Ligand SMILES: Nc1ncnc2c1ncn2[C@@H]1O[C@H](COP(=O)(O)OP(=O)(O)OP(=O)(O)O)[C@@H](O)[C@H]1O
């Protein structure tokens with residue numbers, strides 16, 4: 001048996017576009033169009049790409065929140081979804097959302113927000129639930145007094161901690177974190193990322209971590225998948241992606257990371273300009289007639305790239 005807790009194979013999620021007098025299907029938005037991802041147990045896999053590339057759609061398909069047009073999703077050796085099927089939310093898989101304010105029910109107190117997922121699966125007494133919530137608040141670094149407060153009484157970073165407490169309440173095996181820090185101030189982002197990483201290690205969680213930019217995932221992830229228009233253009237270890245990017249799109253993402261090291265600023269500026277030119281001239285070669293990536297080719301044990309196919 002493989003040690004992959006999650007195996008996504010050739011996933012396609014196409015949304016119908018309706019229109020006209022009879023509201024008939026005119027076309028399809030191919031939000032995800034043939035994505036395969038394997039995530040080994042206990043690791044964090046970073047799914048990175050620009051807005052609209054299909055990251056959330058992929059995450060939601062794993063959660064069972066989306067229909068699946070084609071492909072299979074295996075979780076812990078069980079098939080979650082097959083063609084046309086929509087599965088129920090699985091207790092072992094939980095999601096953390098981008099905007100902690102809109103994803104938490106603002107009219108509920110922290111106690112109810114965190115215990116809500118528990119109520120569906122475990123019959124606990126009130127005292128047991130209070131204890132569980134206090135334990136969870138401690139894990140995410142919030143004081144016991146938070147238990148009877150409402151979401152608006154917290155800062156953005158604290159609210160995301162509540163979102164994490166809720167997600168880990170059922171002791172899931174897999175967490176899908178959909179841009180969990182992009183709504184937060186840069187100063188708070190690092191704190192939240194750090195404690196998420198601690199929890200991931202302590203609870204031996206597997207994480208699918210969705211992000212816009214590579215900077216955020218660099219220290220979180222073992223593997224990275226770079227998404228463009230519903231497909232992966234490159235996949236590999238953090239080292240493969242950062243030190244040996246092969247796809248032009250990945251190269252630009254890597255070069256776009258803000259410089260911390262002053263000595264590199266000028267060098268990177270030159271590199272960015274070079275890549276911009278190369279991109280304008282050659283990027284079309286990397287795409288098929290539909291403007292999508294070619295199939296991935298294995299270039300090392302860990303590294304796969306959608307290299308141009310010459311016809
Ligand atoms: N329910 C839906 N119906 C129709 N189209 C949709 C639906 N949900 C998403 N899409 C389309 O699918 C594509 C992928 O969307 P998705 O939300 O997965 O992107 P994303 O990579 O998460 O982007 P972002 O970084 O902005 O969150 C987009 O073109 C989007 O407009």
Ligand SMILES: [Mg+2]
Nearest residue numbers: 055056057178
């Ligand atoms: Mg998204």
